[in-house]
Amino acid sequence: MLLGLDWLTVASFLGAGVLLNLTPGADVMFASASGMSGGPRVGVAAAFGVALGGLMHSVLAAAGLAVILQANPLAYDVVRYAGAAYLLFLAVKSWRAGPPDEAQGVARLGRAIRRGFVTNALNPKVALFVLAFLPQFTRPEAGPVWAQILLLGGLFSTTGFFITAGYGVLAGVAGQALGRAAGWLDRVAAIVFGALALRLLLD
Template structure:
């Protein structure tokens, strides 16, 4: 089994990585501000579902396919970019829906979870990152590599939930206040759309290395 000090170092590094600005935490921030704290938390769970897929891919060598195949990498990244552009279009066309309590139409939990999963799974850079990052903390002398990879992936997911959960709560609380105003809500929708479009552009122009 991996030594405790190595696990602690990995977990601390994972927290710092989750805190650093990136596509996933910006996506959570935009969704929480636009839809509320619960939405941010559900998207976070969806993203973590995607991380399970990436962890499994690294464990069984599937991530190497995207690192080696330009066609597979390109197809997946453009699928992800197209999905993000679709979300941007939805956000830009959304109007203000304030009532006496500043409520808005909420997406269903299933849709929010799917958004998180699709956002994460269709980003091949995550698989390649895991392929480069996780092996630095495994040791063949410490037991089966598959078990070590799964353990590290689980710790990374825990760190993601902690950081992204905090982002969801803070952004959701701010969004709740802003949604009291129709003008502020329209601004939130435009901001979310801009973030989604920017993430789509970043993903579409991403390179394997």
């Protein structure tokens, strides 16, 4: 038993979560674009930021705040437009990026974590997904549902981090193999960020 949940339920949840995380989506695209333009470590850092954003959505779902986004179209649109605007900002920054400054490696990792977190935190679709997905594996008789949502959200974010980081590392290795002298990988990352913004707005 894990916080009142039987191991079969937890195993079923983990299996479903891994399958969902393996399917390339916005998180994978973001980490891959980050890794491609910044290297494997930046891809991992971006994945870590995305995972932190996922944890935030789990906390909001446990607190019931995600219901507000589901019931209030205006609140949903405000968050969605803010997320799209941030992605467009990242697209412009990547397009204009100059040669990487290796002396600022730690700062670059911190920036990647922050960008991953903000991008995921400002995606209301993630909040609605968490609200729809996690409660399916809770059992009211097993204890407080909010605690179960936090537990499941933590497990989902953890498995998601390793899978998304794997994509980020692979993209980073590929980017290093291709070379960044011409700076064209930054342009590719900018296009990906712009496409994610449009996807957020149009879906």
